[in-house]
Amino acid sequence: MTSYDIEYGKADVTVYRTNAAPLRGLTRVPESDFVGRENNIFAARVDVQVLGAGFLAAYTEGDNSEVVATDTMKNFVYASALTFEGSTHEAFAGSLALRFLETWPHLETLRVTCTELPFVSLSHLLHSRSRGDASYAEVTASRAGGDPAITEARSGRQGMQLVKLSGSSFAQFVRDDYTTLPEMIDRPLYIHFDAYWRYADPADAAGDRIGRYVAPEQLRDLCARVFDDFNSRSIQHLVHEMGRRALERFPQLGEVAFEAQNRLWDMALTSETDEQVKVYTDPRGTYGRIGLVMRRE
16 A cells, blocks of 8 residues: 655746736834835746645556646746736735636645745836845645635745844853853844744735735834844844744734844954954854744634
């Protein structure tokens, strides 16, 4: 007897939709100046995963009669982007997942992820491609014996990089014969991190009830504010405070999560006349990793 877990799909489908619906009407928060965007360019990298045993015969017998070609999926993403009426990446991922299941009734479960390809508007016509942090949306939809419905949704902000020159420490950790790291009572701290969150009511992720929608830019700005004003004793301490304040600020969220990396520079030189003047260099290839998930009870 053999059991199977199978999936297939299309990856890295890039779409650049012009003149999408603007994002407006957000609930303002004191940690962020973000109030919306015009969406003159609404761009994303889309991945589609089809799940379920309905096309097992393609693997075991070479029978492709139930297989939707991944090239067809790509074209379907393009067509869906053209008619998309929403203003958020969560809404696009959700509508895309549901349309897949409605169009091909033999598909059981589908997962769609959308990663923003961000542009900064310099004018109504001119835009600059940004290589910084970007929004992320992941939606799973299933028919589960009935009409297609979204069963899981996760939002995020990926690729954030922040440096704080003072106000962080790391001391009183385990010391033994293998330990060479000195204790640091006050240190610069450079972190790369991603933040993710789930709504207590998954329907809030789509942005239809715009007053309850948390824009990824708002949560990014909240994390930056925490980093700026919080004297942390470790990255673990820092991301916990970010999560605590996020759940406090946004009661509609049921879960927040962080994946962080310690990218603190290596010291190269210190000025002989002013110890505040230093030169750093990129660290060795290894780095510390920190993860945290916080759920509201």
